[in-house]
Amino acid sequence: MSKNILISTLINILFNTTIAGLLTMIKFGDGFWINLVFSQCIGLSIYAINASVVCRVSDKRRRVLMLAFTFPGSIMLGVSLAAWITNAGDWSNPQSRVAVVIGLFFGGIGSITYFLSRRIEQLDTEVKQRRLNEMESERRQMEAQLKMLQAQIEPHFLFNTLANVGSLIDSDPVLAKKLLERLNDWLRIALVRARRDHATLGDELEMLENYLQILKIRFGERLRWTIDAPEDARLCLFPPMLLQPLVENAVRHGIEPKIGGGQIVLRASLDNVTLRIEVSDSGAGFDGKSATGAGLVNVRARLAALFGDSGKLVLQNNPHGGVSARLELPR
Numbered sequence: 001m002s003k004n005i006l007i008s009t010l011i012n013i014l015f016n017t018t019i020a021g022l023l024t025m026i027k028f029g030d031g032f033w034i035n036l037v038f039s040q041c042i043g044l045s046i047y048a049i050n051a052s053v054v055c056r057v058s059d060k061r062r063r064v065l066m067l068a069f070t071f072p073g074s075i076m077l078g079v080s081l082a083a084w085i086t087n088a089g090d091w092s093n094p095q096s097r098v099a100v101v102i103g104l105f106f107g108g109i110g111s112i113t114y115f116l117s118r119r120i121e122q123l124d125t126e127v128k129q130r131r132l133n134e135m136e137s138e139r140r141q142m143e144a145q146l147k148m149l150q151a152q153i154e155p156h157f158l159f160n161t162l163a164n165v166g167s168l169i170d171s172d173p174v175l176a177k178k179l180l181e182r183l184n185d186w187l188r189i190a191l192v193r194a195r196r197d198h199a200t201l202g203d204e205l206e207m208l209e210n211y212l213q214i215l216k217i218r219f220g221e222r223l224r225w226t227i228d229a230p231e232d233a234r235l236c237l238f239p240p241m242l243l244q245p246l247v248e249n250a251v252r253h254g255i256e257p258k259i260g261g262g263q264i265v266l267r268a269s270l271d272n273v274t275l276r277i278e279v280s281d282s283g284a285g286f287d288g289k290s291a292t293g294a295g296l297v298n299v300r301a302r303l304a305a306l307f308g309d310s311g312k313l314v315l316q317n318n319p320h321g322g323v324s325a326r327l328e329l330p331r
Contacts, residue, residue, distance in 0.1 A: 009047070016043035019106050037086050042078030042103040049074040050111065071111070075103035158183075164218055179217045186210040201268060201277070202234030204243050208266070211244060215251060222261025223251065229268035229277075236275050236331065239306055245295030246279040246325045254283020254322055262322065275331055280324040285317055296325075303327075 020039040024032040049070050057063040079099045161183050168176035189207050205227055212225050247264060255262045262282035269276045296313070303311035312328040 008051070009044075012043055012047045013040065016040045019043070023102070034086050038079070038082040038099055041082035041085070042075055042099070042107065045074040045078035045081065046071065046103070046107045046111070049077070071107065072100075072104065075100055075107055078103065161214055175217060179214060182210060182214045182217065186214065198237055199240045200234060201229065201236050201238040201275070204238050204240065205229055205234065205266070205268075208243055208247055211247065212264070219251075219255065219261060223255055223264075224261070225264040225266070227266045229266070230270065233268040233270040233275060236270065238275075238329075239302060242299060242302060242327070243277065243279065245299050246327070249295050249325070250279055250281035250283065250323065254281035254285070256283075258284045270331075273331055275327075275329045277327045277329075278324055279326075280318060280322065282318070282320070282322040285321060285323055299327075303329075 016039040017036065020032060020036040023035045023039070028035065050067060053063060053066050053070055057066060082099070161179070165176050165179050165183070168179065186207065189203075189210060209227065212223070216223055243266070247266070250264050255264065265278075265280045267278045267280070296315075300313055303313060307330060310330040312326075314326045314328070316324055316326075318324055
């Protein structure tokens with residue numbers, strides 16, 4: 001606030017000096033210094049008195065009414081003060097009345113410029129605030145969309161796991177208990193992550209390890225996996241539940257239909273601009289539906305919402321069987 005006042009005062013002094021120079025050039029008055037004193041006294045009086053009214057009186061009608069009196073009054077005060085400083089005479093001197101006319105002219109120009117600049121500044125502030133509000137609204141909509149997409153994954157996994165528990169309670173209660181313990185571990189990690197503002201790839205891989213351990217109870221030795229991710233990649237920020245649909249797809253469409261099962265390999269690599277994560281399986285390969293399932297649609301939608309064109313999901317057949325799904329995310 002004090003900085004703005006100082007800048008406005010300096011601009012006013014510069015404006016007053018310019019007027020004094022202009023009047024001297026047209027041979028008005030008794031020289032530059034007399035013109036400078038009159039110009040500064042009138043200009044600073046107009047600025048100090050009328051700016052105070054503008055800043056202190058919030059009601060628009062009352063402000064206009066007060067300015068109708070304070071504007072000419074501040075000019076007369078400035079002329080009186082300059083006449084006293086320069087000993088140029090009193091109001092009986094015709095030059096004093098001419099100084100009032102000149103003050104009204106240049107003061108009017110300065111005031112119009114001042115009010116226009118304030119209005120432009122106000123409009124600029126309103127436009128910026130409107131943009132901020134729009135960006136905040138878009139951010140909240142995106143967050144709601146991402147939460148909805150994430151919420152579509154978690155119940156699906158929970159229902160499948162609980163259904164497996166239900167089928168094992170009578171036939172193998174010990175295995176059902178083990179499955180519930182693994183599910184409890186998964187939920188504990190999920191709840192801790194839900195309270196965090198940010199998640200990392202390391203957090204996601206920890207959840208996937210629990211997820212695969214749960215599936216291991218069902219598949220036994222038919223399901224094998226390897227996770228290869230360097231520490232610097234694990235520390236990268238990563239959207240929650242983005243990898244699980246890819247792993248689930250690999251199990252459902254690759255490992256489960258293949259006699260003898262197969263292996264899933266998760267690899268992460270990092271360079272200056274891109275984080276790459278590949279989920280590769282040695283399963284049955286594309287079956288016509290695996291590339292267009294709800295899980296992959298969900299992943300693509302979240303990538304588009306979070307990263308636009310910078311986030312990519314690439315699917316391809318492996319040379320020796322199975323499918324690779326590769327995520328490329330900007331750092």
